[in-house]
Amino acid sequence: MAKEFELNEVEVWDGNYAASQALRQAQIDVVAAYPITPSTPIVEGYGAYVANGYVDGEFVMVESEHGAMSGCVGAAAAGGRVATATSSQGFALMVEVLYQASGMRLPIVLTVANRALAAPLNVRGDHSDMYLGRDSGWIQLDAFDAQEAYDMTLCAFKIGEHLDVRLPVMVHQDGFTTSHKAQNVYPLQDSVAYKFIGDYVPVDDMLDFSRPVTHGAQTEEDWHYEHKAKQHKALMDSRTVIDEVFADFKKLTGREYKRVESYMMEDAEVALVLLGSSVETAVLAAKQLREEEGIKVGIVSPRCFRPFPYDLVREALDVPSLKAVCCLDKSAPGGAMGALFNEVSAAAYSTKARPMMTNYIYGLGGRDFAVDEAKRIIREQKAHADAGHITTDIQQFSGLRGPKLGFFQTRRG
């Protein structure tokens, strides 16, 4: 039996340590992992629990992140709870197996400390790795701070392993700004956390020899399409399970989470939509501007990046007073508008108010995004609202050195 870890009511943890504690409390059977900045401390933290008798399961230090995710798939098919952690290049190396894990319907938990993708090589936080995972068929939850990194990781097991879901789940936190920033975290006691998650229920267990199973079959044009459609349906239908798990979690802890978080949207004339640790910055900027300049600004943040909460984003933006919305993407857009812009615009198109939509790329490779810059962007939205048309390029870059960079203008008249 694993030893119980003595925890105070309040601990001072960074996001990485919070995630590693949640992994420990889940009593995982196999963790297969490989270190990379900034998520390394999750793996090291777990290693310390292993070395000191707090873990009963196996800890397999593999030779690469591709190996880590491959190991998770093999272990999960053998009927137990599995998880790993990664960032950036490690995430990129895993991509082939991410698709295999979701296609094989294995509820693996992957904690990600988000980081930029090379080249140029960069260890700082942006959302490039998170975006790289967006078509992989995983549920993607976004934690905005260390407390949430802990809470979302606990919820992730319960969501992914739910018999109606059986899909892998990523829990994202921002590299460094969340992963390495210590704050007060309210943990659950070990037994309470484990009871919340529950025992693992094996499905199509390779170690149950009374019923041999074949995992990872071949399908061509005859069956592939049906499998993919079914998988997509499971991912879309997971929305209700996510809501249920969040509701259970609120009952247990008092902490309330929604698939889309929105702030001050009731009477908003302009809004920003963004993810991760920048949400706190944006909310602070919005509060100040409401007070100082009377700008009616709200903030919307899809905590559940996949399945994309089209329904709830639309609901959040369906405010009659809303005139201008700016979506901020912290990932190099690679020749397109930012992903958040594309998806939020699609949801906004079917609201009554149909606000003007613009896009900012920001924070790449860990470039700072501070309250002043958030305020400047909000004021720009207000200018669009007052003019009745978009007064800038539709896509712009925030905090970029050198000449201004922007693309596409609104066609008027």
Add this chain to the structure above:
Amino acid sequence: MAITSIKNLKEFSTNNDRFEGAHLLCPGCAHSMIVRELMNCTDDNLVLASNTGCLEVSTAVYPYTSWDTSWIHIGFENAATAASCAESMYKARKRKGTLKDPDAPVKFVAFGGDGSTYDIGFQWLSGAMERGHDFTYICLDNENYANTGGQRSSATPVGAHTTTAQAGSVSYGKKQKKKDIVAIMAAHGAPYVAQLAPNKWKSMAKGFQKALETEGPCFINTVSACTTEWKFDPKDTINITDLATDTLMFPIYEIIDGHELNILYRPKNVLKVEDYLGAQGRYRHLFKPENKHVIERIQKDIDEKWELLQRREEARI
């Protein structure tokens, strides 16, 4: 370990199979002979993993499966990781008491073609061997990427024609030597490593049983004659394999604990390599006068390798 001892070929061919006869491998493909032999040499429960390749695409086409035991395929390179981490899961669940039948013995085996073993999956295999899982990896070595139509691999021998190292007016086929995977695996410190062939089916069954019995990571390279890409008549699979072992193109031997080398088959009459090469379309071009030197080189390499194996067997180092 519960061992099934098969006394003669008739018994072998009628043995109750966990690998079903219904599969899509070419008639005469040696992959199925090797797999059947592995599955028939033990009564223990089996968890099998396959890399992408002919074996995998021919045996698990939804909604059918040829596998009457636990089987998993993930990708082209990671069956060693799948099998070894399934073994980790077994250990964890045994400790925690969550297995349905905790006392039944289980063996973990990964299959890979030479493409996935020598090339793309080399890193995953090396990692799993180093970590010391209790599993066996079996390479079905047909010396080319057969599933994708016969491209070169680092197991393709000198002089063979493949679609990516072709024989032509200015080329005699592959120029580079075959990678010595058996030596590399022995160098990992694996407790049991061997090279076996399905024509010598008794030594193959024995080798498989040794690998399954031995605790820790074991590796076996098997010669798997490929009628389609080696270009011979499907009825000749075993005849070609006889030529492979009797010319010493494929010596049969084992290495225990990285140093104790035992030669498992010594042909009474060692045949000239021309007999082996001449029986296969992939070497046809070598019999042109300008390619005589290639055959000479192949024979020289074989002789040197055989000398080396014999000396190592003697020296025990």
